[in-house]
Amino acid sequence: MNVDDGIARWRRVADGIRTLAAESDADGGLLPSEAALAERFGVNRHTVRRAIAALAAEGLVHTERGRGTFFRKLPGRLHYPIGTRTRFSENISRQAREPAGRLIQASVEPADARIAAALGLRIGAAVHRMETLHVADGMPLSVSTSWFSVERFPAIVAAYAETGSVSKALEAHGLVDYHRRETRVAAEHVSPADAAHLACPADAIVIVAESLNVDPEGQPMQRSRTRFAADRIELVFAT
Amino acid sequence: MNVDDGIARWRRVADGIRTLAAESDADGGLLPSEAALAERFGVNRHTVRRAIAALAAEGLVHTERGRGTFFRKLPGRLHYPIGTRTRFSENISRQAREPAGRLIQASVEPADARIAAALGLRIGAAVHRMETLHVADGMPLSVSTSWFSVERFPAIVAAYAETGSVSKALEAHGLVDYHRRETRVAAEHVSPADAAHLACPADAIVIVAESLNVDPEGQPMQRSRTRFAADRIELVFAT
DNA sequence: TAGAGTTGTCTATATAACTATACAAGTTGA
DNA sequence: TCAACTTGTATAGTTATATAGACAACTCTA
Incomplete structure (x- = not known):
């Protein structure tokens, strides 16, 4: 997550979460916690939060305080x-x-x-x-x-x-x-x-x-x- | 060029220059000057220079001081x-x-x-x-x-x-x-x-x-x- | 109810990205 | 040679990105 390639880390984390959600077969599944995602992608928790905010704006995920972040299973292609x-x-x-x-x-x-x-x-x-x-x-x-x-x-x-x-x-x-x-x-x-x-x-x-x-x-x-x-x-x- | 999408401007400028080069049929052609590119993409000249540096590192373009920046015609797909x-x-x-x-x-x-x-x-x-x-x-x-x-x-x-x-x-x-x-x-x-x-x-x-x-x-x-x-x-x- | 785990918010700091301006150094053609 | 263009470099300031830590608010389960 350190390459100087002009792509913000939060965007790459967002892409990573997107594939996480896509590869899971569960519907309406629960994502790992922000802390866990931060560790997995090697970034700060705030960076994960920004990624999640972007995904929420897309409608892919929604967050519930105290419970976690859930992803919607998108309709397949x-x-x-x-x-x-x-x-x-x-x-x-x-x-x-x-x-x-x-x-x-x-x-x-x-x-x-x-x-x-x-x-x-x-x-x-x-x-x-x-x-x-x-x-x-x-x-x-x-x-x-x-x-x-x-x-x-x-x-x-x-x-x-x-x-x-x-x-x-x-x-x-x-x-x-x-x-x-x-x-x-x-x-x-x-x-x-x-x-x-x-x-x-x-x-x-x-x-x-x-x-x-x-x-x-x-x-x-x-x-x-x-x-x-x-x-x-x-x-x-x-x- | 102002969308907050986590993609650096210089990278999008680089992509724009890449398609400029691809759409041109001339080989070994001369790109517009840095100032002209900056105006065309609505960014500062330094941002254009960074984009060009990235393209030069890829081997797509090379620059000559006082003359300009030249692109190599890539082989078609x-x-x-x-x-x-x-x-x-x-x-x-x-x-x-x-x-x-x-x-x-x-x-x-x-x-x-x-x-x-x-x-x-x-x-x-x-x-x-x-x-x-x-x-x-x-x-x-x-x-x-x-x-x-x-x-x-x-x-x-x-x-x-x-x-x-x-x-x-x-x-x-x-x-x-x-x-x-x-x-x-x-x-x-x-x-x-x-x-x-x-x-x-x-x-x-x-x-x-x-x-x-x-x-x-x-x-x-x-x-x-x-x-x-x-x-x-x-x-x-x-x- | 207490505690562990979650998200939400705040402040602070450091670095990267971008802009702005100026000028040096090289090339070209009149 | 000179004027007009080009790229190269330097300095400074602003904004965006990323990190760090602390704590509040909320949910769930033992």
Whole structure:
């Protein structure tokens, strides 16, 4: 606990307590006393108290004077199956009620080299760029940026805004089947804009999944980059 | 830059400069001056200097008095294909020379409920627990914890230590083919122990991939939990 | 009820982090 | 050479972080 790495000790103690709570299987369990935690992490009791205060502000723990500090068992991460036919609504609705997609922002822009190559368009061709937020049971799970050819899907934005679902918006263009060709998974610190949409702390982590959806003829039609709140979801690749 | 979140400002400035460098396509480029960076991030010039000192210690930048600070273009993320027959050595050797696995620690322990269920053993059955480090071209890429049944693979640890490869260690037990049944992907802050092995900063991110390998008869034989340095690798799921 | 164990609060001190200002020393190009 | 830029260094003051100890307030059990 002495490395000069720009991370306050109370924050590392807080992270340590968080994993303590996560690894315990008991629900509503009792944490070790502040004195015990201080000794375990090699810090002063006041530092432990600051860590606990931060966790209490997050809602992870609550303290009762004379009794101790209790942690709440957080709901486990939702499973997000990634396969060849992934649909946000279908996947999540098996685990949570009321999945919903909301349009954050949309614009038409010329395709840069990367988007053009992915969608099989010429550079500069008009593409829709849609920012969408995905929520389940009131909890924001992911923010996604998608690109579609304007020529092929002229009304995709309006259709999405109306239905809250990419599948349904594509159906409105006569495309009833499509599948995922490739998914690349990385992880990064959340951007300030995404943190605001996902309602997560500034040092949170997002899993970044970039994928390409193709129609039954193998023609690419949607390029997307989705940022998942890493503390709320895990991706499951079944084989 | 004013949130009271226990992360030093110089560290966040350092992260900001890191992404500045990553987003630039120029190689060996010149960073903005310390004064300009201080204004951009809303901090004092000395704070910028401390951030730059940290980056210089990492080898990402170097400064020349009177001229400025230059960054080195880091190699892009390696692609780690995840499929039904993923092998570390084979995958990485297509992109980098000299992939190597090194045994960090090994022990025999009784299987807890989770491991027992995954491997199809009874609770308390002896399992090998192996911590391994995977390196390519001198750069640590991942740390992995694996569990094997002691009864079925009595000499797995010695075989791995000798060959540096799980595939070869399993071959030594007569198992020439196996495949990956499921992979769960999450992302977390790196643990202090893993940060030391991966030689990455304390606030770095790891992609956590938990998977189960099964033999040709469908019998689970290896449970593993791999932590990838998220700034060096991305997982690719081709479908 | 008494005592042991818990959290809450207070004061004090030391160190690290950050800011502010000034100037020296080096580089570049007009 | 000179002016305008850059980084390097020094000093000082302020705020945040962490430690140390003492004691009050509260809970539980013997």
